[in-house]
Amino acid sequence: MSEKGMGRRDFLKAAALSGVTLGAAGMLAGCAPKEQEGAAPSGAVAGGDVAWDKEANVVVVGSGTGAFAALAAKKLGAESVVLLEKGNMWGGTAATSGGGMAIPLTDVAKAAGVEDSMEEVLEYFKNASEGRANPAVLESFATNGNDFLNWLLETTGWQCNPSPLFGDYYEPLAGWKPMGRGSLGFAKGETPITAAEMWTDLQAALEEAGVEIMMETPATQLVTDSTGAVVGVKATSGKDEVAVKADAVILATGGFDHDDEMRAKHMPFKILATNAALTNTGDGHKMGMAIGADVSFMDSCWGAPAILTTGQDPHELIESGTIAQEIAGTDWAMYRGLPGAVVVNRKGHRIGNEATAYDSFFRAFSYYDNGEMEHLNIPSFLVCDAACWNTYSMPGHTVGSMDGGFFDETYGGGEDGGEVPAWFVQADTLEELAEKLGIDPAGLAAEIAAFNENAEKGVDPVYHRGEKHLDVYTSGVMAGSRTDLANPVLAPLATPPFYGAVYVPGTCGTGGGLTINENAQVMSAFGEPIPGLYAAGNCSSGVSGGRYVHGGISIGSGAVMGWIAVHHALGL
Numbered sequence: 001m002s003e004k005g006m007g008r009r010d011f012l013k014a015a016a017l018s019g020v021t022l023g024a025a026g027m028l029a030g031c032a033p034k035e036q037e038g039a040a041p042s043g044a045v046a047g048g049d050v051a052w053d054k055e056a057n058v059v060v061v062g063s064g065t066g067a068f069a070a071l072a073a074k075k076l077g078a079e080s081v082v083l084l085e086k087g088n089m090w091g092g093t094a095a096t097s098g099g100g101m102a103i104p105l106t107d108v109a110k111a112a113g114v115e116d117s118m119e120e121v122l123e124y125f126k127n128a129s130e131g132r133a134n135p136a137v138l139e140s141f142a143t144n145g146n147d148f149l150n151w152l153l154e155t156t157g158w159q160c161n162p163s164p165l166f167g168d169y170y171e172p173l174a175g176w177k178p179m180g181r182g183s184l185g186f187a188k189g190e191t192p193i194t195a196a197e198m199w200t201d202l203q204a205a206l207e208e209a210g211v212e213i214m215m216e217t218p219a220t221q222l223v224t225d226s227t228g229a230v231v232g233v234k235a236t237s238g239k240d241e242v243a244v245k246a247d248a249v250i251l252a253t254g255g256f257d258h259d260d261e262m263r264a265k266h267m268p269f270k271i272l273a274t275n276a277a278l279t280n281t282g283d284g285h286k287m288g289m290a291i292g293a294d295v296s297f298m299d300s301c302w303g304a305p306a307i308l309t310t311g312q313d314p315h316e317l318i319e320s321g322t323i324a325q326e327i328a329g330t331d332w333a334m335y336r337g338l339p340g341a342v343v344v345n346r347k348g349h350r351i352g353n354e355a356t357a358y359d360s361f362f363r364a365f366s367y368y369d370n371g372e373m374e375h376l377n378i379p380s381f382l383v384c385d386a387a388c389w390n391t392y393s394m395p396g397h398t399v400g401s402m403d404g405g406f407f408d409e410t411y412g413g414g415e416d417g418g419e420v421p422a423w424f425v426q427a428d429t430l431e432e433l434a435e436k437l438g439i440d441p442a443g444l445a446a447e448i449a450a451f452n453e454n455a456e457k458g459v460d461p462v463y464h465r466g467e468k469h470l471d472v473y474t475s476g477v478m479a480g481s482r483t484d485l486a487n488p489v490l491a492p493l494a495t496p497p498f499y500g501a502v503y504v505p506g507t508c509g510t511g512g513g514l515t516i517n518e519n520a521q522v523m524s525a526f527g528e529p530i531p532g533l534y535a536a537g538n539c540s541s542g543v544s545g546g547r548y549v550h551g552g553i554s555i556g557s558g559a560v561m562g563w564i565a566v567h568h569a570l571g572l
Contacts, residue, residue: 050245051243052232052244053242054243055080059084059250060249061249062084065536065558066558067094068558068563072566073569073570074206077570080212081212083212084233085214085215086279087215090200091196092280093254093276093508095196096195096196098195099198099552100183101149101184101555102556103149104116105143106162106180114179116180121175121181122138124176125175126175128545129546133543137517140519147563152559156202159187163184164473167181167469170547171469183550217235218279219284219287220283222288223243223245231245233246250535251287251540252539252558252562253283254279254537257271269375270317270505271507272306272308272314273323274323275508280509283539288522293522294515294527295512295513295515296515296541298510300510300546302508302554303508304506310324314504315379324504335393337475337479338478339485340385340491341383342382342451344447346380347440355465355466355468356468357474357548357551358548359548365377365380379502384493385492385493387495388499392479397419397421427497427498428496428497428498430448433499452493455486455491459487465490466487472489511538513535520536520561520564522540536558536561537557537558542558543557
């Protein structure tokens with residue numbers, strides 16, 4: 001500050017740190033908008049003006065990856081921990097996920113023979129994020145991840161093994177590893193456990209440890225003191241307001257998947273499907289920004305392409321900017337890379353390597369045709385032939401025993417492909433299929449003819465499908481590791497009838513949020529930590545620069561950064 005007085009930057013900085021927002025400044029001028037009933041989370045209130053209903057050492061907001069933070073806080077010495085969950089579904093999006101974690105440099109990976117180093121981890125994340133990942137945050141995550149995982153296994157009694165099928169998603173970037181960092185799967189003894197089972201166990205452990213869990217209690221405001229430090233949080237429980245005083249508040253509220261306004265503002269193109277919990281409306285983002293927090297990577301999400309099953313006109317959905325459907329489970333990742341299937345745009349052209357990871361394939365939707373002046377690949381179309389249809393299960397279409405796998409052991413399967421779900425179109429020729437779906441018939445016929453010629457040889461000179469570890473050991477294994485094909489993920493689309501469905505960009509979570517440092521502290525817009533406030537998971541900037549670098553990175557990074565937040569908050 002100069003001797004002549006406080007400048008504009010200094011005034012704004014002081015205002016942010018004291019909990020005075022622009023909205024609050026408007027109130028002083030008598031021009032603030034009236035608060036609506038059921039309004040979204042708003043700015044902070046001064047701690048001295050609050051009648052506290054509860055007090056806790058640590059308050060965690062959100063029961064997804066926040067459950068790990070709450071359990072760690074109680075087990076590591078906090079006398080009182082309160083967990084606020086907005087919805088009536090315990091575990092949020094995390095409890096409906098695949099349940100894997102991405103954590104590098106673990107003892108379990110080393111025991112499985114994985115050779116890795118901090119240098120390789122930093123190199124891969126830097127390359128996969130196109131240089132956006134914060135090195136300090138990433139190194140903190142990689143340094144502390146093994147301690148967290150060992151503590152978790154000891155605390156819960158779970159076992160953990162790295163999956164040999166799921167490597168880093170951005171192959172062949174420097175630092176890439178075929179296994180060991182991502183999709184760490186959990187089990188009880190010899191029996192694998194689902195995410196739902198994991199979160200059931202976590203809830204029981206929290207209750208046993210004495211953590212107070214408040215369901216259907218959405219947080220609405222952060223409370224700050226005169227210095228700008230966060231000293232508590234306001235929430236609503238039924239018709240009552242609850243104010244909880246806290247030494248530390250850890251936000252783990254998930255993304256903004258179901259906030260139409262935030263998606264329109266931050267996403268680079270329209271998102272039409274998601275499997276994120278309905279409660280993911282950016283509450284943590286809004287509360288943090290209201291007190292001057294910085295945000296990062298808000299244009300990012302964890303991409304999950306999906307077949308549109310609602311029957312709605314995709315162009316009308318694009319126009320409205322609304323989410324069309326919820327993606328059930330993780331089925332959306334399986335069928336795109338199966339032999340005999342491709343994904344094309346309305347001109348009939350393939351849009352990428354269909355057998356690659358969901359997030360990297362998702363990025364193909366971003367292509368903007370400056371001749372057509374539109375995102376040419378939204379919507380796209382999944383197309384397959386009868387040999388594929390009769391062999392593999394797809395959404396609404398079951399082949400074989402679901403207990404033994406989702407494919408028939410003999411490529412081409414049975415003679416009867418079964419009932420065709422309403423969201424699929426069937427046709428005797430590719431040209432007829434194209435007409436029904438709104439694809440250029442000549443373009444599709446030419447594209448498939450060229451694809452078929454190469455598929456017979458087991459090659460894809462355009463997108464190199466089937467050449468990467470991930471192609472073969474994920475899509476290939478899902479396809480039954482076919483030894484009858486020249487390439488386990490390539491086969492011609494040659495057997496009529498043909499099937500097609502609208503294929504759209506979906507997500508399993510937004511990937512940007514409140515900017516955090518290596519301690520998981522939320523940073524102000526001026527690059528300083530906001531005392532008492534932490535963030536983890538999809539409401540934070542995360543560790544990977546907004547890229548889904550391997551399976552389970554959202555749960556893995558959220559869990560580890562919550563662990564780091566607890567240690568910093570408790571002075572450990």
